Amino acid sequence: MSISAFIPEPGSDAERLFHVPVATEAFFEDCWEPAAEELGLRWVPLFATGVELTKADVPEVLGELGRLRAWAERALDGDRLALLLARLGRLTEELPGAFEREGAVVYIG
Numbered sequence: 001m002s003i004s005a006f007i008p009e010p011g012s013d014a015e016r017l018f019h020v021p022v023a024t025e026a027f028f029e030d031c032w033e034p035a036a037e038e039l040g041l042r043w044v045p046l047f048a049t050g051v052e053l054t055k056a057d058v059p060e061v062l063g064e065l066g067r068l069r070a071w072a073e074r075a076l077d078g079d080r081l082a083l084l085l086a087r088l089g090r091l092t093e094e095l096p097g098a099f100e101r102e103g104a105v106v107y108i109g
Contacts, residue, residue: 001024002024002025006107007104009105020095028048029048031072035072036064039064039068041064041068043064044064046109050108052106053108065092069085072085073085
């Protein structure tokens with residue numbers, strides 16, 4: 001299984017195509033969850049069970065993703081670091097654009 005971000009009720013073709021892979025469940029448990037616990041993150045742990053985000057949630061989620069990036073850069077190396085940074089980069093880049101339509105919701109899980 002894997003964790004990804006998508007729009008569950010898309011209102012356009014662009015929203016239907018919005019899909020951002022986050023992590024496999026194993027990689028999430030191995031890297032994302034320990035970091036989230038160490039950093040006291042609120043949103044990131046919810047990705048494991050699934051969470052709906054609104055536009056109002058984005059600044060706080062992006063803040064947590066930035067803290068996760070900083071943690072990864074000091075705690076990981078090699079392939080694990082590269083993979084986590086790649087997934088964080090794409091999610092951070094694409095998430096804000098998913099809320100162009102008023103009332104849009106992004107599900108991460």
